[in-house]
Amino acid sequence: MQEINKKQESNTKEITNFLTDMKQNVGDDERLVSAIAGAGLVTYGISKGGLLGTALSLVGGGLVYRGATGHCHLYSAVDKNTAAPSQTRVHVQKSVTIDKSQAELYQFWRNFENLPQFMNHLESVTVLDDKRSHWKAKAPLGTSVEWEAEATGEVENERISWHSVEGSEIPNSGVVEFRPTTNRGTEVRVTLTYEPPAGKLGSWIAWLFGEEPSQQVAEDLRRFKSLMETGLIMKVEGQTSGRIAEVAEEKSKVKTASA
Amino acid sequence: MKAVCWMGKHNVSVENVPDPSILNSRDAIIKITSTAICGSDLHLYNGFIPTMEQGDILGHEFMGEVVELGSSVTNLKKGDRVVVPFTIACGSCFFCKKDLWSACDNSNPKPTAQETVYGFTGSGLFGFSHMMGGFAGGQAEYVRVPFADVGPLKIPDGLEDEQVLFLSDIFPTGYQAAENCNIQEGDTVAIWGAGPVGQFAVKSAFMLGAEKVVLIDHYNDRLELAQKENENLETINFDNEDVYTKLLDLTGGRGPDSCIDAVGLESHGSSPDALLDYAKAAVFLATDRLHALRQAIYCCRKGGTVSIPGVYGGFLDKFPLGAAFGKGLTFKMGQTNMHSYMPRLLEAIQEDKIDPRFVISHRLNLSEAPMAYDQFNKEKDTWRKVVLKPH
Structure with a gap:
């Protein structure tokens, strides 16, 4: 009986903690994004109506609450805190395993001019000399950024590292490592560090528009794998569908008219 | 075009x-x-x-x-x-x-x-x-x-x-479902769903050496077609007979060695669990209905195999993992x-x-x-x- 009472007591305590532990654990940038996205969802949910609309509004309401109070119950449940002071530097690490030898992968990567073939955000890379190269990348909202990079070290077939030279718009550095496995091909690990133009908020906004760096690196690596293993990157853009049926009909009408 | x-x-x-x-x-x-x-x-x-x-x-x-x-x-x-x-x-x-x-x-x-x-x-x-x-x-x-x-x-x-x-x-899909059962001499294979994949699973199970194959559905025309196509096939119409009782009767109380769910996520049925699945899927509390799969797990003999060629897409509610664990079942599935x-x-x-x-x-x-x-x-x-x- 005593034990049961104890258990009840601890349950009550947990619930009280849940309700009263309202310390800020959501960073200010993230609060802003959370509030904006939440408000958007509420509006969309209400306009859509129905069960799904209601559910979306509820989720949106939660995000607004999180933005307004700076407290996220989920974060406190998993002990996460994005309000703690953090650097504006973005750090990304991603890996992929490719069924090719270290040497094949290393050689392809080592010619930096190959990189835009699978790094979609890169417009071009021009090798200037043994050490230096000029990089041009797409930036959010149709703009672009350029910088010069310098190779800082390489171990043949194993790793390549580089950083941008002094005074770059986006100071950045990176390492790619090629590690053999017993019989699974080669593990390729990319580590990127860079300072986005508008700090962490910039990276959050980029995430909303689908250009978040860690997602971007993951997709780049997947394309690298596909290119090396199959010789191509599978695409469906440009295929036919019923969505362009009307266009086709229009065209055939024009043809008939001109004939 | x-x-x-x-x-x-x-x-x-x-x-x-x-x-x-x-x-x-x-x-x-x-x-x-x-x-x-x-x-x-x-x-x-x-x-x-x-x-x-x-x-x-x-x-x-x-x-x-x-x-x-x-x-x-x-x-x-x-x-x-x-x-x-x-x-x-x-x-x-x-x-x-x-x-x-x-x-x-x-x-x-x-x-x-x-x-x-x-x-x-x-x-x-x-x-x-x-x-x-x-x-x-x-x-x-x-x-x-x-x-x-x-x-x-x-x-x-x-x-x-x-x-x-x-x-x-559908032919390779039915065949893989049967091959996944790892059929041994003397085995009985029970198959839920007499649609085309189930029909090919029946033929494949016989081709792979099953001694007895039992097909379960409630569409009579489909069951009759399978019977016409496969001389030694047993069938159960679940609207008329209790599936578990009949399967035990057909296997001397052992239960089938392997069970194939060729139904997937839109399972039919009128038992309480099937009706609950309908209600939940209708209000998005669950995505998939799994009455046939639950029954396959329940009927399978100890240490047997449940093979799933039927398509599932999301989350299953009331999945009887206890029965699967208790009997040490093997699951094989996938595209x-x-x-x-x-x-x-x-x-x-x-x-x-x-x-x-x-x-x-x-x-x-x-x-x-x-x-x-x-x-x-x-x-x-x-x-x-x-x-x-x-x-």
């Missing part, structure tokens, strides 16, 4: 769309001579599979003639007659090399949705939603086939379309590793071990597809397998 397009839940229409074109160097364009509607197309029709978009071209069971080739395809030539597997595979990744073709790493250009929901993505599929790659399907006059140097199987002269069309999905089965099953057809034509119930023109979807969805007893002719 004309193509069958998904326009929304319970709404397909035949649209005039642009002809497909080569997008990658390993593509081919096939002029379709025969295509079929699959039971899993009804999951799309009934709105159970997320990430469909209005205007998507349906169809993943098709065959035809090569009319155009990408620059890297050297093993095919224009005019070749081919059957195309519904799973798309590159042939050179870790999984393809391991014969796990439906787990291909490089054929789904839209992997994010599956990675979010499943952790990893499987291979791309024709005409089966954007989370499966968003590839245009083959219920059309022409189709683009990616990795055409790996997938399409050349068909020798002397075989009719209808004899080999089902190598594109079919098509490329591994097609050549040997073509041989089985050539050697007259099986004639797949028996599953066909309707032969129609492509333009009749909207009516066919509607009827196939409503009249399961008589509408079993629809073959469409586009030209």
Whole structure:
């Protein structure tokens, strides 16, 4: 009986903690994004109506609450805190395993001019000399950024590292490592560090528009794998569908008219 | 060209769309001579599979003639007659090399949705939603086939379309389901679902040496067809008989050695758990109905195998893991590793071990597809397998 009472007591305590532990654990940038996205969802949910609309509004309401109070119950449940002071530097690490030898992968990567073939955000890379190269990348909202990079070290077939030279718009550095496995091909690990133009908020906004760096690196690596293993990157853009049926009909009408 | 397009839940229409074109160097364009509607197309029709978009071209069971080739395809030539597997595979990744073709790493250009929901993505599929790659399907006059140097199987002269069309999905799918049971001498295999995959699973189980096969459904016409096709088959109509009691009776109290769920996520039934599944799926509290799977787990003998060729997409409620654990069951499931089965099953057809034509119930023109979807969805007893002719 005593034990049961104890258990009840601890349950009550947990619930009280849940309700009263309202310390800020959501960073200010993230609060802003959370509030904006939440408000958007509420509006969309209400306009859509129905069960799904209601559910979306509820989720949106939660995000607004999180933005307004700076407290996220989920974060406190998993002990996460994005309000703690953090650097504006973005750090990304991603890996992929490719069924090719270290040497094949290393050689392809080592010619930096190959990189835009699978790094979609890169417009071009021009090798200037043994050490230096000029990089041009797409930036959010149709703009672009350029910088010069310098190779800082390489171990043949194993790793390549580089950083941008002094005074770059986006100071950045990176390492790619090629590690053999017993019989699974080669593990390729990319580590990127860079300072986005508008700090962490910039990276959050980029995430909303689908250009978040860690997602971007993951997709780049997947394309690298596909290119090396199959010789191509599978695409469906440009295929036919019923969505362009009307266009086709229009065209055939024009043809008939001109004939 | 004309193509069958998904326009929304319970709404397909035949649209005039642009002809497909080569997008990658390993593509081919096939002029379709025969295509079929699959039971899993009804999951799309009934709105159970997320990430469909209005205007998507349906169809993943098709065959035809090569009319155009990408620059890297050297093993095919224009005019070749081919059957195309519904799973798309590159042939050179870790999984393809391991014969796990439906787990291909490089054929789904839209992997994010599956990675979010499943952790990893499987291979791309024709005409089966954007989370499966968003590839245009083959219920059309022409189709683009990616990795055409790996997938399409050349068909020798002397075989009719209808004899080999089902190598594109349902025959290998039924066969893999039976092979996954690891059938031993004296085994009894129970199969839930007398649709085309269940029908092929019955034949495959006998081909692989099962002593007794029991087919469970509540559509009499389908059960009768299977009985006519397989002399020694036992059947159970679950509307008239208790499945567990009957299975025990047929196996001397042991239970079947293997159970195959060839039903998938739109299971029917009128027991309390099945009705609860209906209610929950209707208000989005669960995505999949699994009455047949629960029963298969319950009936399976200790240490037996449950093999699942039926399609599941999301989350299962009241999954009896306790029974599975308590009996030490083995589970085998997944999309079919098509490329591994097609050549040997073509041989089985050539050697007259099986004639797949028996599953066909309707032969129609492509333009009749909207009516066919509607009827196939409503009249399961008589509408079993629809073959469409586009030209």
